[in-house]
Amino acid sequence: MKDVTIIGGGPAGLYATFYSGLRGMSVTLIEAQAQLGGKVRLYPEKVIWDAGGMPPLSGEDFCAGLVRQGRTFDPEVHLETIVADIKQTENGFEVLTEGGSSFESSTVIVAAGGGIITPQRLEVEGAERFDMTNLHYTAQGLETFRDKTVLISGGGNTAVDWANELEGIAANVIISCRSALKGHEAVVEKVMCSTVDCMLQTSIQRLIADESGTRIKQVELQCGLDAGRIVDVDHVLVNHGYERELAFLNGTSLALEMEEQRITAAANGATSVPGLFAAGDVALHPGKINLLAGAFHDAANAVNAAKTYVDPEAAASGMVSSHHSGFAERNEALKKAGQV
Structure with a gap:
């Protein structure tokens, strides 16, 4: 039983995984593809300029950084795993897969982007x-x-x-x-x-x-x-766009409000189902920014909301990493290695 199951291993899902670890939450990350990185994986040589504070990076290098950051706190990761349904249980949620596996958690963050992506032929x-x-x-x-x-x-x-x-x-x-x-x-x-x-x-x-x-x-x-x-x-x-499949959302037994294949959400990622949150391209809310910066913002908000859902006494947001005691040893190791 984890604190949160995160569905989708793209930018929003990976940053939500990292930020959940930052907030002391246990995580199961589920990704339908064989690799993490989401749609950015489709463009390994495309140069990304609009990620805050980062120099221009190729899609391949950007993905590598996302994955490395997402794995910082050793989440449980399942690749090539397609979600079939999400059910509410007495203790939270059960995420069921097409392969017959199930994962239980107190909360769920859906960060599935546009779903399973297939280029239009x-x-x-x-x-x-x-x-x-x-x-x-x-x-x-x-x-x-x-x-x-x-x-x-x-x-x-x-x-x-x-x-x-x-x-x-x-x-x-x-x-x-x-x-x-x-x-x-x-x-x-x-x-x-x-x-x-x-x-x-x-x-x-x-x-x-x-x-x-x-x-x-x-x-x-x-x-x-x-x-x-x-x-x-x-x-x-x-480049005619993509067919986007979010079958598990269309067929779920949850009373999940959706609009145009997106989950209707509040700015903090809250949806019509208490305990289920949305982040990234799959979320539709006022003030939505369809940039990588927006995906990271969504992810942090959804994690903060999930944290206080699991523990109502928890702080509304996490502290910045430079003040986080969990990074003290890691920071020293990076300094000794000359990497910072």
Whole structure:
């Protein structure tokens, strides 16, 4: 019986795990994927600039730091574990998994982001035959695209970010987007002032294979009612968003208020079910900030609320780490090693 079960091992879940340990709470952390890190894992070479107090970091390095911090207080971690249901018990909650396991705790923090994430597929006939060659739904290594012509399909933040990242690596970068670009203002302005060829009001109509039939050689674009514009490519990178599965929330027996696949929550993470809290992208509350900083803020609030739920006499918030006695020995060890 733990103090808290945290569902989701992305930024919000990992910081909630760390902060729970900081507050002396025992933790079970459950993650559906084989690795911790959440959606950031999909972009190992993407550079992250907007994490407070941190220099620009690659997604891979940022994930490594999140995981190391999350494991500080030795939580019980279960990977490749899909939650099937959450039930209230006499002593708190029981979290049931698809594999038949169950975990009991006094409280639950749902930090499942958008749920189990699957990239939306390109809806073009025969596209699946190029999945193993040069049709991509994420970019695991930028060197793959060096000195190549890359067509990016999509106009959201991810598509625009990749265009900016690839501009100095690929020989040519093309964005094909059905409407206007929808990324953050600064990154959209950057890409519009770059050498990236932004083909707005277009979409992929057909993928044309090379002689082997296994690689895309050309893409036929449609513009409005007109089709037939042929573009030579080496790679196609599709960023059409993600299918998000939160089946355990939709099917749970709890009277959990939700809106648009998000849990309706208060600013402190409290939900319509006492003792169950939400943090990160899965939580919807006034003043929500959809940034990494917002995920960490949500996580700390949810942990503080869970702590006082378990122990009403506890302080409303945790002390800062520099004043925390639990770090004294760790700090000395880091100083001796020259790491701080």
